[in-house]
Amino acid sequence: MTTDSNIIPSLHRRTPPARLQHTPFEPVCAIFRQYLRGQKQKFTPERAMILDAVLRKQGLFEAEILVDDLKKLGYRASRATVYRTLNHLQDAGILKQVFFDNKQSYFEVIVGGQSNDYLICIASGKVIEFSSQRLKKLRDEICAEHGFEPIGHQFHIYGLCAEGRCKNDKK
Secondary structure (H helix, E strand, O other), rough: OOOOOOOOOOOOOOOOOOOOOOOOOOOHHHHHHHHHHHHHOOOOHHHHHHHHHHOOOOEEEOOOHHHHHHHOOOOOOOHHHHHHHHHHHHHHHOOOEEEOOOOOOEEOOOOOOOOEEEEOOOOOEEEEEEOHHHHHHHHHHHHHHHOOOOOOOOHHHHHHHHHHHHHHHOO
């Protein structure tokens, strides 16, 4: 059996640079500037306002909602600049991109915070974020059994919320 490194050819594969080491209390702006300097990129006013808007977000957000929010605030940044900056923020370890299905992706600020887990309704698309110490404890126990050191996790439960069950009943 041969292994094909390009199993899903339609997915864009980016090789992220090695994660920068930073202290827990280092300002996010400094982390982003350090990352950009390492990439020989500039910390532009557009990137600064996008970073500011991202850090104001609570929980999950969609890239298109961020684009709309920037326009409402009167900021001038093209859609392409927003998407490129989101990629840079992800590579810098400030954001993570979360996929629940092949239709929509979300972003979440992860620097200085804890990772959340998600309940995803397959009928309504509703996403409920939660954090569970019991789940983290179980994760750590499983990792210890296998000599694995966890640095994070994602846990998604797919099902039907009350609204989704009503939608399914009407079909």
